[in-house]
Amino acid sequence: MERLPVKYALGHLRRIEAETFGEPGQRTFRLVLQAGGAQGLVWLEKEQLFQLGTYLQEAIQTMTPEERGRRSAPQEPEWSGERADIEFKARRVMLSLDQRNNSFYLQAHQDDEDAPQADAASVSFWITTSQASALAETALQICAAGRPRCFLCGQPIDKDGHVCPRSNGHSTLDLT
Helix, strand or coil: CCCCCCCEEEEECCEEEEEEECCCCCCEEEEEEEECCEEEEEEECHHHHHHHHHHHHHHHHCCCHHHHHCCCCCCCCCCCCCCEEEEEECCEEEEEEECCCCEEEEEEECCCCCCCCCCCCEEEEEEEHHHHHHHHHHHHHHHHCCCCECCCCCCECECCEEECHHHCCCCEECCC
16 A cells, blocks of 8 residues: 555554444444544544455454464554644545554545645554454444345335335335
């Protein structure tokens, strides 16, 4: 992964958690970050959180038990700068596994590749394999707790039902 310049390089995180708020269909998703005097909230789309959880889970499953048990050594120490409160909605998230140091590196950017902004918020950080495993499990549980998916088109089914485009609007599926 190409490392892009970031506004806040937090180094090794002390804490990372995935959270969600609201009712299915109206939920919001975020990562809670803490490193030294820095605290961050990175808001994500459900699909971003799901892909993050899936990638982390798959990467950890490909490791041998010895690799999973090996001590992680993130390349950067925990944030030692001044107190920082970071909060933004991520449009772009990049993640990579550093096998040599047995840790994961993540970057989140407020802007996207097509419209870079000089003043856009961005953050980078390192997490251990045990932090990554816990984050993957929580992220996938949060995403699975949403609305059920239509077996034909894969779109979510609301409480009021779902008009499936694959049936050309001729069938309405209910949750009953």
